[in-house]
Amino acid sequence: MITPRAAARAARLPAGELPAYLYDLAALDEHAREIRAALPERVELYYAAKANPAPELLRTLAPHVTGYEVSSGGELAHVRAAVPGLPLAFGGPGKTEEELRAALRLGVERFHVESEHELRLLAALAAEQPGDAPADLLLRVNLPVGEGELGGAALAMGGRPGPFGLDPRRAEACLPLLRGGRLRLRGVHAHLASGLDATALLAVAGRVTGWARAFADRHGLALSEVNAGGGMAVDYARPHARFDWTAYGKGMADLAAAHPGLTLRIEPGRALTAHCGWYVTEVLDLKHSHGEAFAVLRGGTHHLRTPAAKAHDQPFTVLPVDTWERPWPRPAALDEPVTLSGQLCTPKDTLARRVPVAELRVGDRVAFAMAGAYAWNISHHDFLMHPAPSFHYLS
Numbered sequence: 445m446i447t448p449r450a451a452a453r454a455a456r457l458p459a460g461e462l463p464a465y466l467y468d469l470a471a472l473d474e475h476a477r478e479i480r481a482a483l484p485e486r487v488e489l490y491y492a493a494k495a496n497p498a499p500e501l502l503r504t505l506a507p508h509v510t511g512y513e514v515s516s517g518g519e520l521a522h523v524r525a526a527v528p529g530l531p532l533a534f535g536g537p538g539k540t541e542e543e544l545r546a547a548l549r550l551g552v553e554r555f556h557v558e559s560e561h562e563l564r565l566l567a568a569l570a571a572e573q574p575g576d577a578p579a580d581l582l583l584r585v586n587l588p589v590g591e592g593e594l595g596g597a598a599l600a601m602g603g604r605p606g607p608f609g610l611d612p613r614r615a616e617a618c619l620p621l622l623r624g625g626r627l628r629l630r631g632v633h634a635h636l637a638s639g640l641d642a643t644a645l646l647a648v649a650g651r652v653t654g655w656a657r658a659f660a661d662r663h664g665l666a667l668s669e670v671n672a673g674g675g676m677a678v679d680y681a682r683p684h685a686r687f688d689w690t691a692y693g694k695g696m697a698d699l700a701a702a703h704p705g706l707t708l709r710i711e712p713g714r715a716l717t718a719h720c721g722w723y724v725t726e727v728l729d730l731k732h733s734h735g736e737a738f739a740v741l742r743g744g745t746h747h748l749r750t751p752a753a754k755a756h757d758q759p760f761t762v763l764p765v766d767t768w769e770r771p772w773p774r775p776a777a778l779d780e781p782v783t784l785s786g787q788l789c790t791p792k793d794t795l796a797r798r799v800p801v802a803e804l805r806v807g808d809r810v811a812f813a814m815a816g817a818y819a820w821n822i823s824h825h826d827f828l829m830h831p832a833p834s835f836h837y838l839s
C-alpha cells in the first residue's frame with residue numbers, strides 16, 4: 445500500500461514538515477510504462493490533467509503519453525508551460541470566449557466541443573484569428589448507454605440528462621456550422637462515467653465507436669478519431685488492486701482491428717496517478733468517546749477531501765513512532781476499530797471510520813494511500829486557516 449521509498453521518507457520527515465504529500469515518481473514512471481505497454485499502438489494515451497496537475501507528475505508521465513487533456517484556461521496555460529510541445533486536447537463545459545481565444549492562439553491540437561452554442565462561438569473566434577490553420581475538433585456526445593452498463597460507475601456524467609456534451613440528436617444540427625469555416629471535424633469524444641472496470645469501459649468504447657461510425661457514414665463524413673474518455677476505476681476499498689489494463693488493451697486492439705484507419709484515444713486521470721501519492725501525518729490526540737476510539741490527526745479533509753467527497757474510508761498504513769517523552773501515559777487504541785478525523789470543527793472531517801487497528805498512539809504517523817489524484821487539488825485548503833502540507837517528489 446506504500447512503496448518502501450515513500451515509507452522510508454515518511455518515517456524520516458522532520459515533524460515540522462507534517463502533514464506532507466509524498467509522490468513516488470519512480471513508481472509512477474513504472475506504472476505509466478506498464479499501461480502504455482498494455483495498449484495497442486493505435487490507441488493514443490492522454491492524461492486528464494485535472495486528476496493531478498503537479499508539474500512533476502506531468503513531466504514524469506511525458507515519455508509515456510501522447511498528450512494531455514485540459515479542462516480550463518488555467519490548466520491549458522499550466523500544462524503548456526510544464527510540458528511544452530506536447531499535444532493538448534481542450535475539453536470541459538462552459539468554455540469562455542477568453543479561454544477559447546487563448547486555446548486558438550496556443551494552437552491546441554483538439555477542441556472537445558460541448559454544445560452547438562460553443563461550436564458557433566469557436567467558429568466565430570477562429571474566423572477572427574490570423575493564419576489559415578483550421579481548428580481541429582471532436583464533438584463530445586452524451587450517448588445513451590445500455591441499461592445497467594454504467595451500473596457500477598461511481599460518477600456517471602453521461603447516458604442520462606446532463607450538462608456534459610451534446611444530446612446525440614443535436615449532433616446533426618452541428619454539421620452545417622462546420623462548413624466553409626475554419627473548423628475541421630475529426631471525430632467524436634465521449635466521457636460517460638468514472639469508476640468503470642475494463643469490461644464496462646470496453647462496452648462503452650465499442651458503443652461510442654459504433655455510434656461515431658454510423659453518424660459519419662450517414663452524413664458522408666471522414667471520421668478519423670474517436671476519444672473514448674477516461675474513467676478507469678480505482679478501488680479505494682482494495683488499494684492493492686489495479687485496473688485491468690491487459691484485458692482493456694486486448695479489447696481495444698480488437699476494436700482498432702474492426703475499424704482500420706481510425707485513431708482511438710483514451711484520457712484516464714485517476715488510474716494513472718491515484719496510486720503514486722500519500723498523505724502523511726501524525727496522531728495529535730486519541731480518545732474514547734461513548735465507547736468508540738477517535739484519533740485526531742494533524743491536518744484533515746481540507747488537505748485530503750477525497751474521503752469526504754466520495755464518502756469512503758481512505759486506506760492507510762500506520763507508521764509507528766516509538767519515542768514518547770511526555771511524563772504521562774501515552775493515549776492509545778489497541779486492537780479495536782478507530783475513527784480517524786482531522787482538525788476541522790465539523791463531523792465531516794473524517795478520513796476513515798471505525799477501521800480496526802492493532803495499535804495506534806498519539807505521535808504515531810499515518811500514511812493515507814491513493815492520494816495521488818483528486819486529493820490535494822480538490823480540497824478546500826483555506827477552511828479554518830491551518831497551515832498547508834509540505835510536498836515531496838521522490839525519484
Ligand SMILES: *Cc1c(COP(=O)(O)O)cnc(C)c1O
Pocket residue numbers: 492494495513515535536635637638639673674675676711712713714715
Ligand atoms: C475527469 C475527466 C477525465 C478523467 O477521468 P478519470 O476518472 O480521472 O479517469 C477524462 N475526460 C474528461 C472529459 C473528464 O472530465
